[in-house]
Amino acid sequence: MDTVKNHFFSDMGIMLGRSMRHILRSMDTIITVTITPIAMMLLFVYVLGGAIQTGTDNYVNYLLPGILLIAIASGIAYTSYRLFIDMQSGIFERFHSMPIARSAPLWGHVLTSLVSNAISVLVIILVALLMGFRSSAGVLSWLAVAGILALFTLALTWVAAIAGLSATSVDGAGAFAYPIIFLPFISSAFVPTETMPPVVRAFAENQPVTAIVDAIRALLSGQPVGNDIWIALAWCVGIMLVAYIFAMRVYKKRA
Amino acid sequence: MQKQAIQVKELQKSYKNLPVLKGVDFEVERGSIFALLGSNGAGKTTIIKILTTLLKQDGGTAAVNGFDVASKPDDVRKSISLTGQFAAVDEILTGRENLIMIARLRHLENPGQVADELLKRFGLTDAADRRVSTYSGGMRRRLDIAMSLVGKPQIIFLDEPTTGLDPEARLEVWKTVKELANNGTTVFLTTQYLDEAEQLADRIAILHEGKIIANGTLADLKKLFPPAKVEYVEKQPTLEDIFLAIIGKKEKK
Numbered sequence: 001m002d003t004v005k006n007h008f009f010s011d012m013g014i015m016l017g018r019s020m021r022h023i024l025r026s027m028d029t030i031i032t033v034t035i036t037p038i039a040m041m042l043l044f045v046y047v048l049g050g051a052i053q054t055g056t057d058n059y060v061n062y063l064l065p066g067i068l069l070i071a072i073a074s075g076i077a078y079t080s081y082r083l084f085i086d087m088q089s090g091i092f093e094r095f096h097s098m099p100i101a102r103s104a105p106l107w108g109h110v111l112t113s114l115v116s117n118a119i120s121v122l123v124i125i126l127v128a129l130l131m132g133f134r135s136s137a138g139v140l141s142w143l144a145v146a147g148i149l150a151l152f153t154l155a156l157t158w159v160a161a162i163a164g165l166s167a168t169s170v171d172g173a174g175a176f177a178y179p180i181i182f183l184p185f186i187s188s189a190f191v192p193t194e195t196m197p198p199v200v201r202a203f204a205e206n207q208p209v210t211a212i213v214d215a216i217r218a219l220l221s222g223q224p225v226g227n228d229i230w231i232a233l234a235w236c237v238g239i240m241l242v243a244y245i246f247a248m249r250v251y252k253k254r255a
Numbered sequence: 256m257q258k259q260a261i262q263v264k265e266l267q268k269s270y271k272n273l274p275v276l277k278g279v280d281f282e283v284e285r286g287s288i289f290a291l292l293g294s295n296g297a298g299k300t301t302i303i304k305i306l307t308t309l310l311k312q313d314g315g316t317a318a319v320n321g322f323d324v325a326s327k328p329d330d331v332r333k334s335i336s337l338t339g340q341f342a343a344v345d346e347i348l349t350g351r352e353n354l355i356m357i358a359r360l361r362h363l364e365n366p367g368q369v370a371d372e373l374l375k376r377f378g379l380t381d382a383a384d385r386r387v388s389t390y391s392g393g394m395r396r397r398l399d400i401a402m403s404l405v406g407k408p409q410i411i412f413l414d415e416p417t418t419g420l421d422p423e424a425r426l427e428v429w430k431t432v433k434e435l436a437n438n439g440t441t442v443f444l445t446t447q448y449l450d451e452a453e454q455l456a457d458r459i460a461i462l463h464e465g466k467i468i469a470n471g472t473l474a475d476l477k478k479l480f481p482p483a484k485v486e487y488v489e490k491q492p493t494l495e496d497i498f499l500a501i502i503g504k505k506e507k508k
Contacts, residue, residue: 007362014359022347025386090343094402097307097337097412099329100360 011100015108016115019082023116029078034120037071038127044190045131052191060133065216066189069209070181071124072117072153076160077177079113083164084173106251113157114150121149136222145219151236152212156180158243165250183209208235260285260410260441261306265315268301275301277465288432288442290456297462299445300340303414307337320409336403340414342395344387350374350398351383354405361406373401393424400431411435413444417451422495423502429454
């Protein structure tokens with residue numbers, strides 16, 4: 001028998017195609033999620049970088065992990081925005097009254113977030129290569145980096161889903177992303193934490209971004225990663241699970 | 256096959272402590288147009304949401320196309336389509352892309368062909384490759400209804416289909432609804448306009464304070480009133496008559 005569940009993945013694919021079109025037709029999205037992080041990278045490397053002492057001679061190498069996280073954090077703000085618009089416009093009601101799996105529209109947005117952030121991360125890495133970024137990492141290390149970034153994206157996407165599904169205004173849907181975009185600045189992403197005053201340093205060293213940045217930096221430079229990778233993974237998986245449970249609860253209730 | 260497309264018995268629903276539906280009963284015959292009439296906040300949309308499986312009732316039963324909405328939602332969803340109160344179209348996609356998306360979600364054989372046929376039928380062929388955000392209110396509503404017809408569902412729910420439309424667009428929607436019923440589709444619509452129910456519906460039910468207070472054909476409902484008195488009144492054209500007459504003249508030139 002032709003059941004709804006048989007078509008879950010093809011339905012999700014159709015939803016993915018739909019929101020990827022939204023992204024490609026919105027200059028605003030493309031500028032925010034790729035061009036802004038690239039501009040920031042240029043600014044830090046060619047304007048501020050000369051004065052920043054990181055203990056490495058290649059500041060692009062030092063900077064790249066933090067820039068990637070900022071790009072992802074601004075990318076998920078749009079996931080939240082798109083979810084909010086779908087809730088408002090009534091198109092979710094249309095989907096939910098059709099014979100497709102109830103969660104397919106939501107998973108479509110989650111998949112879109114993964115794919116679009118992967119594209120912006122790739123573009124930023126290519127620009128970094130032009131700017132002198134070099135890595136001695138092997139295939140396994142690159143796979144590990146991809147895995148951490150994908151988990152980070154998923155974790156933030158589910159946070160974004162809570163915001164998008166429960167917001168009452170467009171501004172509210174995107175506002176949650178600002179503190180997340182700001183987190184890399186109070187971490188080891190741009191300068192070593194040793195230079196910060198004690199209180200700030202304590203915060204910087206114990207928040208998720210520092211662990212994630214340090215793990216990616218170590219993987220890309222072929223250094224031993226130590227505990228950082230496990231702390232990074234624990235943060236990502238922990239945030240993801242909690243946010244997923246809450247997002248699903250809101251989705252069942254409101255959509 | 257059952258004769259009734261929709262059967263509703265003792266339907267109850269409350270939001271928090273506020274009862275909205277206090278035991279609603281009605282039936283809709285297959286192939287007919289049924290209008291649910293009521294003022295704003297009477298609970299019309301709540302009934303539509305329950306019948307289209309978007310909302311669960313607190314009490315009573317509802318069956319659509321013979322399937323219970325609570326226990327067989329997937330079968331209900333295969334039999335129906337919903338055109339909600341606000342045009343549920345994707346603004347960023349083109350009209351054609353919207354129709355193709357729905358056709359693919361309904362797993363039809365030739366999504367492109369289905370889309371082109373509907374675009375033609377609803378006079379949207381010229382606008383097919385334009386983004387919906389550039390459409391007028393009437394075009395948007397037409398696309399919205401066209402999206403609901405993809406896959407030829409047996410029962411169509413229209414929640415206030417003409418609210419916010421100009422008189423011309425309203426007449427277009429009425430024409431579409433009549434055509435649907437002529438082709439055997441069951442149409443369930445809600446409206447707050449008395450003339451809309453009068454124009455379209457085979458049966459009219461009036462929802463007031465959570466209950467159906469009247470249900471029947473227009474002739475039945477007219478019998479509820481005292482017999483008509485003959486009075487001589489000068490027939491003045493309504494503003495709508497004037498508006499449509501002027502517009503019609505302009506188009507003929």
